[in-house]
Amino acid sequence: MLATAISALPVGAGWAYEFKWDGVRALIDVSDGGVRIRSRAGNDVTGGYPDVVAQVAGAGDALFDGEIVVFVDGRPSFERLQARMHVRGRADVTRLVGEAPATFVVFDVLRRFGVDLTERPWTERRATLERFVAEHEGWTLSPSFDDGPATESVARQHGLEGVVAKRLDSVYRPGRRSDDWRKLRFVRAGDFAVIGWEAAAAHPATLSSLVLGVVTDDGGLRFAGKVGSGLSGRTAALVKGLLVERADPPVTDAPRPMTGRLLHWVEPQVVVEVEFAAWTGDRRLRQPVFRGVRKDKRLDEARGDG
Template sequence: MRPMLATAADAPPAGPDWVHEVKWDGMRVLVDVRDGRLTVTSRTERDVTAAFPELDGIADTYDDLLLDGEVVALDEGLPSFHALTERMHVGERRRAETLARSRPVTLFVFDLLRLFGQDLTGQPWTARRRLLEELELDGPSWHVPQVHDDGEALLRVTADQGLEGVVSKRRSARYLPGRRSPDWRKVPHRRTYSVVVGGWRPEAGSGASSAGRLGAVLVGLPDGAGGWRYAGRVGSGLAGSAGVALLRRVRAAGAGSSPFVDEVPRVDADGTHWVEPRVVVEVRTLQLTSGHRLRQPTYLGVRSDLAPDDLQEVGDGG
């Protein structure tokens, strides 16, 4: 089974028909318990049980249940996707147990899909939630977080606390495995940054670079010492005329080597045409990680009103 998915929205829906939850920055999983055996699967139905030994104890809670939730790694009290990447791809049990001591995870459970052999997906959210709360699933590494009636207030609070956003759910909604439904709506907090372009890559399969289309730009943020720290590769938002116009600008700024003070990962550097750091662009991103990398960035446009020196004065491109 694949989990139900939410559709994107600009704001949480209002009214008594809706309930609202914190959107956690983690890894979506289904947790299946049958006859004392635990199986954890990813959104793509990959078995990741070995990666999260902290969840073993859920198998001792009830004989038969299927839970939907998010595995989260906390860093100084806040969810950190960067920290989670150290855990989510580990397939060797002993290695996972070692990492669990230094980088533990928590499962936030938000839905109950089966209990004692009964399929609950056809029940409304309110019925599933009532049963989930009655189970009192509160262990050392798993927790059922609160839900809230006021989506706008929760959106403000999550923004203030640096959380990922809000998911709103229609109280009467059935659970639709593997489907994206308007009965679930997500409003993530995406921040914008002004960044400098340090390189560009042609679109894959577009032929020779001199005649190709723009596939992605490599961008940087000020390092605090007058240089540029690599912040990631931006490909989303470059289709059509936006990419054509930006490619014209960056081609005119060609350089022989990387302008970034730190090493660019080979997967990003290979095939890149380096440019002088003089074109400033605006990007929207889900998060700036602790390693100063943009997560899921989208290109918004050229900041012709800003020069690279303006970013150095700000200090962080924000």
């Protein structure tokens, strides 16, 4: 279930408020057959997070929703998590578990002992989850509050990503973006499709910036700008390795290459997260900063609104 982006939190007796964690959304299925971790895109990412598997093993039959988070000095660090998101080799995974240990922050339960809970109201699912966490050590429960403005104030003071408001009577709608869940994000950021990459003519094989696109209401793509800030040498090489080149641009409003720059077009298959200050009048990104590749996001989610 996905939340709708908002600019101000709803208030009233019918809402609960949770912190928005700067991590990777995941469903964790625990059964007699073991533990399986799935990303939002439905990919099995179990092998990348043995520390999370160890954390949740032995829970009995259940299906949990939450975020995989790497904490640094008590705060979520997407930058540190990014280093783990695309690594699957056993030796590298083991090394990163030591360098950037991950935690599963659970905020919902969708099945317990074979019973589907998705049609139960949020309050009932939350009570079931709270009882479970109280009876099982080692679990991190996302706290819930009944005061929206106070929750927002605390989240801002502690440098968190935002706040999610949830209707108390809302059922869980798998795979759907619902107005029953609403997210207020403090830092303006969004998801974008990579439609090309640029290099300096003097270094033609080195990626210096990404050309970005967003999905339009009719399902097409339009040019949204470029991002180079935040792309270190190692990160740029990693992203470049994910791109599949093509001869023509995948958008009709493609930019022309600048003098001294080489422009490569790619299949719009890779989704990245980018922070930015604002949209310009011609709907281009202002002061964008690359945050990371989002393998947990589909192309149709690359709409620039996070």
